[in-house]
Amino acid sequence: MPRTEIELPYRLEFLSILDxxxxxxxxxDPGLPDELLLRLYRGMLLARFFDDRMLILQRQGRIGTFAPTKGQEAQVGAVAPLEPDDWLVPSFREMPAEVWRGKSLQSVLLFYAGYNEGGFVPPGLNNLPVSVPVGTQMLHAVGIGYGMKYRGKKNVVMTFFGDGATSEGDFHEAMNFAGVFRTPVIFICQNNHWAISxxxxxxxxxxxxxxxxxxxxIQGIQVDGNDVLAVYAAAKEAVERARAGDGxxxxxxxxYRLSVHTTADDPKKYRKQxxxxxxxxxxxxxxxxxxxSGRGLLSEEKAGGMEDEVKAEIKAAEEDWAGRVEKPLDPLxxxxxxxxxxxxxxxxxRDELARELEARRGDTKKESVARD
Ligand SMILES: Cc1ncc(C[n+]2csc(CCOP(=O)(O)OP(=O)(O)O)c2C)c(N)n1
Ligand SMILES: [Mg+2]
Structure with a gap:
């Protein structure tokens, strides 16, 4: 009856490429083509400026609560190796990845302004909508992965979640199911060091x-999530493994989350500057x-030009959106x-809310008659 060591076929790597x-x-260095490198930078820049702009719109009361992505833009490196007919299953802090995959800035704004159209995913765009209940989307991802495997398709699914989500039962159920059935799923945990406070x-x-x-x-790896090349390299390897049927x-x-958890949060209460x-x-x-710029791909001038271009894209989207939110929101x-x-x-x-809204409309009418 020996007491022996069980050797586990496992080693864990940490990958960082940029210092x-x-x-x-x-x-x-994964040796990406110049065009892709610049596109990755543009994707990150667009996300940074758009996130800043959304914060202003929220403070002006023009959109509701949202979860800023500042500091987590290297996530575009994770989705870059996906094909359009692969699937992205996000949580609520993946605007950069969703936009990289083709979600329009207008629909992001519509969603956070409370319009149902913002949650609509156009046919052909294989992004699931934003998922706010922490962790639930991972189960959807393994379900899609299982379905694709069952149908003999070669597509993969990438799902995102936070460090906090790993304490939910859903995370463990999804990982177990994916392991047992070797579903083609890439789980990306954005460990941004905080789950609210x-x-x-x-x-x-x-x-x-x-x-x-x-x-x-299943395979696991830790990467420097602020290094878009490392994120890209690890994701590419995982996507290839999943596509080859290797799980x-x-x-x-x-x-790190550089901004607030959501626009309803004050991080000064729980973390140090x-x-x-x-x-x-x-x-x-x-x-x-x-x-x-060290590789001679982005001069000051080119970077400035790209910033102007991205700002113009955001401005145009915002103007288009502003024209679409004139109809009043119907809570029903x-x-x-x-x-x-x-x-x-x-x-x-629904009926109870309809009665309540009707009663309030009546009260507002009476008030305005009294004022007149
Ligand atoms: C099931 C569920 N429980 C609680 C919440 C409230 N809540 C929203 S975000 C959050 C923390 C999530 O932290 P993490 O998974 O690390 O993601 P991060 O916000 O840092 O991106 C909590 C508790 C929720 N949305 N869903
Ligand atoms: Mg977190």
Whole structure:
């Protein structure tokens, strides 16, 4: 009856290609074509400026609560290796990835302004809508992956979630299912160090999130999530593995949320400015820009031109959107799209809200008569 060591066929890598100043380790540089490198930078820049603009629109009361993505733009590197007919299953902090895949800026604004049209995904765009209930989307992703495998398709699914989501049962169920059925799913955990006010070290005792892959018999890797080349390289490897039928991968992308959790949050209450400053020095955009200019691909002039172009794109989208949000929001619409046949309890709630709105309309009319 020996007590012996079980050797696990496992090793965990951490991948980082760019250093803090944006110099690449040439032995690891994925050697992407210049055109793709510039497109990646543009995608990150667009996300950064659009996110800034959305924050202003929210503060002006023109859109509702949203989750800023500042600092997490290197996620475009993860979706870049996907084909259009692969699937993206996001949570709520993936605007950069969704837009990279073809979601329009207008529909992002419509969504956060409360219009149902913003949640509509046009046919041919294989993005699932934003998912706010933490972790639930991972199960949808493995379901899609299973379906595709069952049909003998060669497509893959990429799903995103945060460090906090790894404490949800959904994460473990999804990983287990993906491991058992070897579904072609790439799990991208954006470890941005915080789940609202809960720090990463209180989320799990595990040294890394990537090592959780071991428990489910799947591949795992940790990457520098503020290094778009490392994110791209790890994702590409995982996409190829999934496409070849060799199973799922968990990628822990180590990044940082530089902004508020959502526009309803004040992070000064729970984290120190020094920590934010430390991560500002690892800003994914600055590092990548330094890399590109070091390689002679992005002069000051070209970078400035790209900034103007991106700002003009955002302005045009905003103007188009502003023209589309003139019709008043109808709160009753929230009952319209979830079910083809709403269950009785929802019909009751809808009727109750309709009565309440009617009564309020009556009160407003009486008030205005009294004023007149
Ligand atoms: C099931 C569920 N529980 C709680 C919430 C409230 N909530 C929204 S975001 C969040 C934290 C998520 O943290 P993390 O997974 O790290 O993602 P991040 O916000 O950092 O991107 C919580 C608790 C929710 N939306 N859904
Ligand atoms: Mg988080």
């Amino acid at each position: 803090q100043e944006g110099r690449a380790d040439t032995s690891l 809960l720090p990463r070290n209180k989320q799990t005792r595990s040294r890394t999130i990537a090592q959780k892959a071991l428990g489910y018999g 799922p991968t968990l990628i822990e992308s180590v990044t 020094e920590e934010v400053d430390e991560w500002l020095r690892r800003d994914p955009l600055v590092r990548f820009r330094n890399y590109l 619409e929230m009952f319209t799209y979830a079910y083809a046949e709403p269950p009785p309890y929802l019909r009751m709630q």
